[in-house]
Amino acid sequence: MVAYDDDYTGLALEPAEGERLAGVLGPDRSVLFMANHGVLVCGETVAEAYDKLYYLERACQAQLYAMWTGRPLKTVPHHVVARTLRQYANSPVYQGKSPAGHHFAALKRLLDRHEPDYQD
DSSP states (O other), rough: OOOEOOOOOOOOHHHHHHHHHHHHHHTTTTTETHHHHEEEEOOOOHHHHHHHHHHHHHHHHHHHHHTOOOSOOOOOHHHHHHHHHHHHTEEEEEEBBBBBHHHHHHHHHHHHEEEEEGOO
16 A cells, blocks of 8 residues: 655654654555655565565556556556455465565575675
8 A cells, every 4th residue: 555745844854754754654554655755665574665666666667658658548447456456465475485575585696696795
């Protein structure tokens, strides 16, 4: 689920601003679009948060490409969105890892191979 914050107030240097943003995000959302600022993504693990951010960026890119055509966009029916969300929530776990865990592990293997100094 996605939340939106239209009240950009500057840098979040005070705990009160963090609490305000957490309130906007709420307990049932994991993506917060912050007006004039950026996006905040949360997950149970770093792998899950990264996976959500990765696919969010890809979806935004596809949205921009579609909008650039100037043609009317076709929206996905709500019942299909709800079904897809249920499917994603119940996605299988392989060898004790979620798909996000496998994705993140693969990225770390690439770093280990090509830029091992990231561990320093």
